[in-house]
Amino acid sequence: MLLRLPTSVSEAQRYLAQKAVPVGGATLVWATWQRDGFPDQALSLRHVPEANELGRNALGAAVVLHQIDDRVPLVLHWAAASVGTGAVRRAATVxxxxxxxxxxxxxxxxxxxxARATVLEADRVHEADLGEVVAKRPLLLGLRWREPIAxxxxxxxxxxxxxxxxxxxxxxxATHGGPDRLRVAVRDGLxxxxxxxxxxxDTETVLHDLRRTAIGELPPQSWEVVGEQVTALLNGRTDRPRSHP
Known part of the structure; x- marks a missing residue:
């Protein structure tokens, strides 16, 4: 297997056109390749500048999880810090x-x-929503977002x-000319x-409105956790992550 290490977006696109297979941090694909066979070419974005951004409003796809720190919003920092073991976080990429x-x-x-995703294809670079990224599994170049209040x-x-x-x-x-907006997401199983x-x-009004979204489909025990988290956020208690009930 030939590992391609482009140093620019255009070079990466050339390798994609040659059917190079994205490798990321190889924590997920390596076992599959050992079982099913290795591709002729693999592609890593680790040397592409746009894939290595790390800041308050951007995160590159080649950034390794253990590098994600308080330069990004707390929710993303804590999410990355909770993934697997230290060994996994030192290898796995965004x-x-x-x-x-x-x-x-x-x-x-x-x-x-x-967040909005920047997606790399052989013939173009374009913006996509996260639903498209999940459904189509493209080669991700990075994420961008507007910094939240909390x-x-x-x-x-x-x-x-x-x-x-x-x-x-x-x-x-924050919104332009209207009330602040609360966004909540959960992972329940897969x-x-x-x-x-x-x-x-009124926090109770916020929770009532939230129950009318997809979040309201959660079972009572899970909804209780959501309610506690939303209440804490709206009352400014977000100084550290909670990893236990």
């Missing part, structure tokens, strides 16, 4: 997690940031090898649900 992983641990955080993340503990842990992410966004409502001075 693109591999969002596109290659069935768990998509970063997806709830990206959804509440209302955000929060919680991942419940779970027995190893069992059902994926329940995750809730939330972010509060399903990701999200909802968005206007902020109200």
């Amino acid at each position: 693109g591999g997690n969002l596109v290659g992983s069935a768990l998509r641990c970063l997806l709830p955080a990206a959804l509440v940031l209302d 955000s929060a993340y919680r991942k419940l503990p779970q027995e190893a090898g069992g059902r994926p842990p329940f995750v809730v992410a939330a972010a509060l966004h 399903e990701v649900l999200s909802g968005s409502v206007a902020r109200d001075t």
